[in-house]
Amino acid sequence: MSECRLKKINRRSFLASPYALWIVGFTILPLIIIFKYALTDGAGAFTWDNLLSIFSDVHIKAFWFSIEIAAGCTIICILLAYPMVLAMKNLGLGRKGLSMFVIILPMWMNFILRILAWQMILSNNGILNFLLGKLGMGPVAIANTPAAIMVGVVYDYLPYMILPIFNAIMDIDEDLIEAARDLGAGGFTVFRRVIFPLSVPGLLSGIVMVFVPSMTSFVVSDILGGGKLQLIGNVIEQEFTVGYNWNVGSGLSVTLMIFVLISMMFTVKQKSEGKESVIW
């Protein structure tokens, strides 16, 4: 019977061909081109220089700054997500509740629009300083600082941390929590010994979904960083669009990709040791 079903699946596999075409045309082919540019110089001769250009002063500075932003954003998202999810759980707000809607709502709006809104809020004459002024507090200069970029990436990626953690925690059988309390565990111990360990698959999904895009983002730093603070994504963008040095741009892209893949391997390895989890 299962063989029969397999055959059926094979017969229908042609239905995946539009997607396969898409993947080949817009992912695999560009990757091959990027690799080709990354490993050659302007004249077309083989070289490692483009990959190694990450170690030049400007590039390594932007790279470290990207790591700081990505790691900071990930940590802040984790610290915000857990209390949020636990509060939702304790208030009995299920998967279909208003709170979930509120979390997902920003994701339906255009990404650039959201960042532009933050620019309005954080700028020196913006809404934040206006409100602070009303409260008799001095204006703060957040615009065009790392703090502004951090606010932007956290705002953007927080839902991607909340959703997998929320799903993991909502899947925990209420009986397990009762069993822990029955055996003498108070509220915090229940979290530390039962809820948190069982939410780790969701947490790891969240880390992947927040760390990688915040590491490689460049629009947020463009708009909220005033163009002066460069993430590695900004450097790559400029090599392509301003400097027209596709070889160095490709080289940096490949280096970044390798870094991201290596850091994700640790996460995936962790994950396969525990229960496998679907991202969401």
Next chain:
Amino acid sequence: MSDVILQLDSISKKFDGKDILKDFNLELHRNEFVTLLGPSGCGKSTTLRIIGGFVKPDSGRVLFDGTDITNLPPEKRNVNTVFQKYSLFPHMTVAENIAFGLKLKKKSSKYIADKIDYALKLVNMEGYGGRNPESLSGGQQQRVAIARAIVNEPEILLLDEPLGALDLKLRHDMQRELIKIKKEVGITFLYVTHDQEEALMMSDRILVMNKGIIQQEGSSKSIYDEPQNAFVADFIGESNIIDGIMVKDLLVKIQGVDIPCVDTGFGTNTPVDVVIRPEDLEVVSKEEGFLKGTVTSVIFKGAYYEIKVLSDGYEWMIQSVNPAPVGEVVGLTVLPDNIQIMHKPASDDEEVVRDE
């Protein structure tokens, strides 16, 4: 009564405006095996959860050793629960599961290791300490859950249909084992089940519950032999329950026939419910029986035949070691001792009867 360990004092609980428990009273004694028996929704699980601390009663008090613990959270109570779905922590090994409560009590690692060994031995699971709970069968998981609760040396162990998810054979084995464990650790067991056979086999005392009220309370034997109302008779084992009229003391009229019985004190010509167990009816020739009827079916059940006899519109169920010819008219007799007479309930709420 110093050996009363737990007392429920007129507990009431409503869910969604529906009475789950009404003015419920219960006393548990030290080292007693008490079973709450009843159909689902009768309030037995709620009673357990109130004692465990997971549900707060709307009114009434929970007294533990004379102290009011009604508002004490579950983690502060000296009772432990064995859940129906085992509820082992999937991210811990069997040994870590068992150690969970002891670690929270900051016991020494030597003490914990000894306790784990003792508990695994007690539930016949030696050598399984390093295993993952998910790699165990249902019966094994439930053994671990029992071990995990018992190592904490609770004064009362609450068991919420712990064998409900196991197959019949395993359930029988586990019943015997639970009795053994109970004898070994010598603590009070409060057991919740809807399985009357399980209750009859294991308990020192059974409370039959329905609609949030205790219908009858007593030993296995008294509950089985002398059900005090139609609900209990119907719920405990299979019964023939039929309308009758108590003509006078020691004489009851069923289907128009006067039959001698041993009950007194019902007055004269009082309508009553009559209960006769299927194994107490005997198929005889039609001349010898009190009642006459036609055999409608005979089913072989292994240890006995289940015979149905239609008499005057009522189908009697009989369990007998001998078969009877289907379609033939036979007689039925019963010893006076085996006829159980019960008052008809005047209303739902009057279904409450207590066994003294």
